[in-house]
Amino acid sequence: MSGSGLVTIRTYRQDDIGLVHALSDLLSAQSLYHRFFVGTPRIPTGYLRSLKTVDHRDREVLIALQEDTHAVAIAEYTRDTAAPRTADLAMLVADAWQRRGLARLLLDSLSEIALSCGITHFKADVLADNKAVQTAIHRHRPGSLSVEGSDGLRHFLLRTDPAPHIDEKETEHVEGRNGQGPHPADRRRIHVLA
Structure with missing residues (x-):
């Protein structure tokens, strides 16, 4: 599957x-390891089962589809019950x-949804050797706080303020769940070039 086309x-x-x-x-094995912090050949079954708990408020999940099929x-994000604004x-x-x-x-789409649900900050744990993600966080959320943990992870705190670079002309919102009007990320179409 190529990395271009309509998403x-x-x-x-x-x-x-x-x-x-x-x-x-x-x-790749490295991508899976960077996400789940354990060696696994596929997305873990336990994680797949956990997707049944998505309630679109305290836990929101977005999916990006290529040509609406893959x-x-x-x-x-999953709200922290001990710190509900995080x-x-x-x-x-x-x-x-x-x-x-x-x-x-x-990230921008999730941030928009999170803000509408009263969430002002995201916490993200990143493996210390995952420099690409650490660099991306600092580039796209300047001012994010981070500390190195003794667990081999770097712990980030990012604001959920919307980034100003999303061009509303390039997005298309359609009717949301249960006829309640559009949810901020019910559908966003972006053409990514090769």
Whole structure:
């Protein structure tokens, strides 16, 4: 699967589980390790089962689809019950789509949703050797705080303020869930060039 073409970012639906499972085929062992912090040949079954708990408020998941048929990325937040204005952030992008701006678009979309749900900060744990993600965080969320943990992780605190670079002319919102009007990321279409 190439890293170009039309990409749709939308909220995760329960019938997307097969798409997320198939995303494993587009991920290297290193990408899986950087996301799950353990060696695994595929997206773990326990994680796939956990997607049943998505409630679109305390836990939101976005999926990026190439040509509406193949998942190329998944991004999510889960609200911290002890600090409800904060949520844990995680992302997984197919290897061919890394360093192309897709993670940034997912982060901006998640941020918009999180802000509408009262979440002002994301926490993100990044392996100390994952310099690409650390650099991207500092570039796209300047002023993010980070500390090196004794667990081999760098712990980041990012603001959820929307980034000013999303051009609303390039996005298309469609009717949201349950006829309640558009949810900020129900559907966002972006053309990514080769």
